[in-house]
Amino acid sequence: MSNITQSLYNIRLLDELGEKKTVIHQIHPLAKVLTTGVYLVVTVSFGRYELSGLIPLLFYPIIVIALAEIPVITMAKRVLLVSPLIIGIGVFNPILNQDPMIVLPWIIISSGWVSFLSLLVKGVLTALAALLLISTTGITKIALALRMMRVPKVFILQFLLTYRYISVLVEEVGRIIRAYSLRSPREKGIRFSNWGSLTGQLLIRTLDRAQRVYYSMRCRGFKGEYNVGREVGIQFRDILYLGGWSVYFLIIRYFNISELIGSLMIGVGK
Amino acid sequence: MSHHKIEVNSLKYQYTDGRQALNGVNFLITHGESVGIVGANGAGKSTLLMHLVGILFPNEGEVNVGDVPVTKKTLPVIRQSVGMVFQNPDDQLFMPTVFDDVAFGPRNYQLPEEEVEKRVHEALDTVGVLHLKSRPPYKLSGGEKRAVAIATVLAMKPDVLVMDEPTAALDPKSRRRLITLLQGFTHTKIITSHDMDMVFELCERTIVLKDGKVSADGPTLEVLSNRELMEDCSLEVPLTLQACPVCGRNNI
Amino acid sequence: MHMADALISPVVGGAMWAATTGAAAYSVKKVQYDLDEKKIPLMGVMGAFVFAVQMINFAIPATGSSGHIGGGLLLAIILGPYAGFLTMASILAIQALFFADGGLLALGSNIFNLGFYTCFVAYPLVYKWFTSKGYSQGRLLWGSILAAVIGLQIGSFSVVLQTIISGKTELAFGTFAMLMQPIHLAIGLVEGLVTAAVVSFIWKARPEIVERVSEKALGGVSLRKVVAGLAVATIMFGGIFSWFASTRPDGLEWSILNASAMEELDASGGIYDTIASVQEKIAFFPDYGFKNQERKVIEDTKETDNFWPSIDMGTSVSGLIGGLMTLLLAGITGLVIYFVKKRKREDII
Structure with missing residues (x-):
């Protein structure tokens, strides 16, 4: 249940952040998408033992x-929930590889720990990059960037519709589960005998809804083609943003600034 | 402007599951009329509306908008002149922001983007929600959603507005605002509802459906004050027309 | 299970993005070719449905625990494989963006692992095989369960392969696979059972939904193409894997060797090594030690006269101090921007 409220809250918060009008928000969405891409590639290209x-x-x-x-604490909370897979897999590193790697006068750190830490740092950085992209751009502008990247309109429309109806359907699932749990207080989840009917009925209602949505689209002239709005032109500052960051990332990649x-x-x- | 008349001739429709939803419906609505369509649940109101915008096509009989019969071929013309507001605004507001949603229709008609923007602004302004332009639909109240849903239709500049239960699930204040708004429109209006008082206020003419047939068609005051007819069709005389429960005085 | 950005190398991430883009482009063509414009809102709303259903806890009988479903198979059954695959892609993209679930670089790989195998392998080969001769409660049940299990087994094996090839874990291939496959057997069983329950319910209530869509889908999928594609993929994976197994008998040993080679490079310095390191970094293959034979020689010679060949205290210390300094600097930069902005805002007010 908390899962459901949480995820709705999450989406809505990021949506709200995306509506801000700061310098970063005004950068062209395509520039931000590409910058994020370069950042991700550079981040994960670091070796296993580089920290x-x-x-x-x-x-x-x-x-x-x-x-x-962007509010730091809300962002930090989200990022700390790094994929369980990273921790699940990464935690074996210190166990499996105990060769010393960092030798300091008072402590020796094994390469397993270094690689685990490196994984965690990468996990945090990549998660941040994705969340920052959406919270400084918003879904509509992401769609615009996708369009400019020649993603088929059919896919974009479908993507936007899914996004739009998540709110509606997650709320509906929330109501169903609340009604269910009120009448079965001792159960941890949906009982086996109700799996099909509960989900199935929701599915049938969803299909009916999809049909009504389709009708209302058709009533407004929809003929299978999604017409996006005006493509916003790329300005010099957008190129500068992308170029500046990319150069910076590459410098970091080739020179270990920290060292x-x-x-x-x-x-x-000395 | 007689070409905006809507003519329904012995319309019959049967759903694939065998249910006969419409069983010979006839009426003619002329330009500028405001018509209420009332009837019990399952009387065929929504099915009838879907025939007016060409979502469903009759098994028998015909529907004409102006002098154009509603067929698959004439749909683009029909849909530009008849705008439909659906019962549940969540079905109609399918884009991530209000602006994109209202712009969806005009964009489908390949209008230049300046014209699209102009129309969106006008439509939102008309229904008084221009300030909600960049909001996502889930952040709107029920009344606001309804207003935006109407704007999505207005942006297509239709001559006829078809509305399915426009006051359903609205709080009294939003309902009042909507009624005032609709009173200001000069479009031909066709409204289905269970809200008898709204029909009484908005429509000069009322059509009563029962079991897929027209059981009464006439001036609203005459039709809705007919207690016997109302009872027979599982409806009710509008509260405005009923005697005052405190003093017993009748309004008419 | 979602693959994560941190676990993937740029090459694997890029390759999987390419594979996914290809499959998606083909699917878009197919959906458009069907000229079924009705399908677009259906896909959109179904995507939201699956997203919402993923949040339902299904109590698993006799275990006291509960499970979730991914919904890929259900999408394929209701929408057909092409639309199902595209819808799955949308769901995963939204999860990657809004929940940083998996991440954007690994998105290609996630769409492939969770969408492709289910929609283009398990659905046409398993589910359709069971239901091609007509529908019955039993056929739907077995078709769904087996399709879900097989789809997820291939998917999770694919996660294992991608992770191992990316080389970010110390886990040996065998161990990792032994961890992943049984877990996904359980996940697959739950997925299959829930899918079967839902599909049977729909089939009884509105048979046309289950029957109509899948009829169309059958016409769309060319079994031969799928089998051919599968064969190519198997040979590819098999080739990589056997190469991997023969040259690196032990994943663990390999990684250590690799690691020491890396450090060696940094420690020994010199123009040649700098160039080599630049080369290595350009290739974005930092974890692979197989490019430079010469380096191995250096390392071998050093290994004999030094117990810990890879360690240089100077590098460690400067790395640590420098790292802390950089961290501090980054923090200060953030704070400065924050306060400057705050001051500006106050000025405006």
Whole structure:
């Protein structure tokens, strides 16, 4: 139940954030989609045992969060729920690989731990990138970017419809489950004998709804083709945004900034 | 402007499951008329409306809008002149924002984007919800949803407005606002409803459906005040026309 | 189970995106070719339905626990494989965007693992095989269960392969597969049972929904093409896997070797190594040590005279200190922007 309210809340919050009008929100959606792409590829291209090199990648989400006025704590909560698969798989690394890797005067850290940490950091960074994309762009503009990337209109319309009706159907499922659990307080989930009828009835209602939606689309001249609005032109600042970040990401990829700063510090110290 | 008349001739329709929803319906609605269609659940109201916009096609009989028969071929013309507001606004508001939704129809007619924007603004302004332009539909109240649903139809600049239960699930204030709004429209209006008082206020003419047939058709006051007819069709005389429960005085 | 961005390498992610894009483009063509415009709102609303149904807890009899469904098979049964695949793609895309579930880079791989095998392998080959000679309660039940189980088994095996090839885990191939496959057997059983229950219910209430759609779907899927595609995929995966198994007898050993090679590179410095490292990074194949034979030689020689060949205390310390400094700097940058913006806002007010 909390799952349901939570997911609706989640979608609506990100929707709301997407409506803001900050510098970042005004960047062309296509530029943001591509920047996110470059960022993701660079992030995951780091090797299994690279940790310090990943840290400068944090500048991107931090700057975007600050400029786009995204609430830090709400974002952090979401990101901490990193895919269970990452932890599930990553947790074996320290067990399976205990060779020392980082040797400091007071502690020796095994490469298993380094690779686990590296995985977690990547998990956080990639999750942040996706959430920041949607919360600084909004679904409508994502659709626009997809259109400019030559994604077929049929798919985009279908994608938008799914998005739109998630609200309606999740609420409906919420009502059904509430009604069900009120009459079966001791059960953890839907009883076996009700699996088919509960879900099936919802499915039939959904199909009827789809038909009504189709009717109302047809009444407004729908002929199988989705007509998107005006394509917004790309401006110089959009190219600059994409170019600037890409160059920065590539520099990070080729030079370990953290280590450079570190050796500089040590050098100065000596 | 006689070409906006709507003519229904001995219309019959049977659903695939064998239910005879319409069994010989006849009427003629002329330009600028405001007509209420009332009847019990299952009397065939919604089925009738779907024939007016060409979602369903008759098994027998015919429907003419102006001088054009409603057939698959004439649909683009029909749908530009007849706009339908569905009973559940959630079925009609299928795009992620109000703007995109209202723009959906005009865009389908390949209008230039400036014209689309102009129409969206006009339509939203007419129903008084221009400020909701960039909202997602789930953030609208019931009344707002209804208003936007009407705007989606107005943006197509129809001559005839067909509405299925427009006041269903509205709070009294939203209902009142909607009635006032609709009173201001000069379109030909065809409204189905169980809200007898709304029909009484909005429509000068009322058609009563029973078991897929027209059981009465005439001036609203005459039809709705006929207690016997109303009882017979599982309806009720509008409260406005009933005697005052406190003082017993009758309004008419 | 969703594949995650962090577990995937750019090459695997890119390849799976390419495969998914291909399948999706073909599906869009098929859906458009059908000229069934009715299907578009149906797909949209069904996508939302599956999204919502994924949140229902189904109590599993006699276990005290509950399960969820993914809905891929149900989509294929109701919408047909092409529309089902596209709808699954939309659902996963929305989950990746709004819940960072899986992530955007791994999205291609997730759509493939959860959508392709179900819609284009399990549905036509298993479910259709059971129901092609007519419908009955039993056929629907077995068709759904087996299709769900098989679809998910291939899907989860695909997750294992993609993860191992991406090389972000220390888990050996065998161990990982032994972990994943049984879990997905259970998940598949629940998926199949729920799907069967729903489909049987619909079939009794409105038989035309189940029968009509699947008839159309049968005309659409060319079994031969699917089998051919499967064969190619099997050979491909088999080839990669056997190469992997023969050259690297032990995944664990391989990864350690690989790791030490990497560190070696950083520690020894020199122009040659810098170039090599740039080369390696350009290729986005940082985890693979098989490109540079020479490096192995260096490493072998060093290994003999140093117990921990890969460790250089200087690098460790500078990495740690530098990392902390960078972290601090990033944090400060964020705070500065935040306060400047706040000041500006206050000025305006």
